[in-house]
Amino acid sequence: MDDQESTPAPLLSPLNVPFLFPTSVPSSSLNPPLESTQNILPDMDWVSLLSGLGQENNKVMIGSGSENGGGYQIQEDDKGNKDKRRGNRMKKTSRPRFAFQTRSEDDILDDGYRWRKYGQKSVKNNIYPRSYYRCTHHTCNVKKQIQRLSKDTNIVVTTYEGIHNHPCEKLMETLAPLLRQIHFLSSF
DNA sequence: CGTCTTTGACCTGCGC
DNA sequence: GCGCAGGTCAAAGACG
Numbered sequence: 708m709d710d711q712e713s714t715p716a717p718l719l720s721p722l723n724v725p726f727l728f729p730t731s732v733p734s735s736s737l738n739p740p741l742e743s744t745q746n747i748l749p750d751m752d753w754v755s756l757l758s759g760l761g762q763e764n765n766k767v768m769i770g771s772g773s774e775n776g777g778g779y780q781i782q783e784d785d786k787g788n789k790d791k792r793r794g795n796r797m798k799k800t801s802r803p804r805f806a807f808q809t810r811s812e813d814d815i816l817d818d819g820y821r822w823r824k825y826g827q828k829s830v831k832n833n834i835y836p837r838s839y840y841r842c843t844h845h846t847c848n849v850k851k852q853i854q855r856l857s858k859d860t861n862i863v864v865t866t867y868e869g870i871h872n873h874p875c876e877k878l879m880e881t882l883a884p885l886l887r888q889i890h891f892l893s894s895f
Numbered sequence: 896c897g898t899c900t901t902t903g904a905c906c907t908g909c910g911c
Numbered sequence: 912g913c914g915c916a917g918g919t920c921a922a923a924g925a926c927g
Contacts, residue, residue, distance in 0.1 A: 824900055826919055839918070843898090852918090 806866040813863075815853070819875040820844075822851065833857045844873050 815822075822840035829836045835855040842849040849869040856862045 823898085825921090827901075828917065828919095831916065837917085 803870060804866060804868045806864060808862050808864045810861050811863055812861070820849075820871065830854070835860075842871065844871070847872050 821843040823843045824838060825841050826839040827836045828839070833854065834857040837852055837854045840851045840853065847869075849867065849871050851868065852864075852866040854864045854866075856864065
């Protein structure tokens with residue numbers, strides 16, 4: 708409950724996520740940039756989900772600045788703590804948020820990290836619930852939300868919050884043979 | 896037995 | 912101040 712602000716420098720940027728798609732989702736299934744996204748997703752609650760967004764290719768940078776809030780973090784101590792069990796949470800933070808959409812039958816995008824589901828909520832204007840996941844690495848506080856769109860049920864919007872402070876083992880395993888092959892070919 | 900999901904309750908922020 | 916919506920907690924159960 709005290710390490711989110713002292714998170715060490717990331718070994719991997721959140722931007723590494725799109726590179727992990729081949730583990731379960733073909734890159735061809737990725738959707739176009741957000742400008743078209745907004746056209747085809749009129750029912751998406753982008754205001755709450757993507758407050759303060761920017762754009763970059765097929766991913767969306769979300770509220771990375773502290774001025775826009777968007778994310779929350781657990782607070783170490785707070786005089787507003789009314790409940791010993793859970794009174795010290797939900798404080799605005801500057802954690803980077805990052806969202807993108809995929810066209811997939813599966814809600815869960817295998818990005819190489821291990822996630823534990825910690826909540827699910829039905830959201831307004833969407834028949835599908837939003838699922839909340841947290842990285843299972845004990846020193847990592849990265850979270851992600853997964854939401855399937857009601858208008859286009861093939862589209863899943865994944866929102867990452869925070870930066871992994873540990874390497875992605877699965878990614879390394881996946882890339883190892885490829886790197887070896889590249890190294891082998893480059894030797895000629 | 897450890898890990899993960901489910902799910903209802905609870906909390907906070909925000910708009911009115 | 913109130914109500915709503917979104918986000919989180921944690922107990923209980925499922926699963927391998």
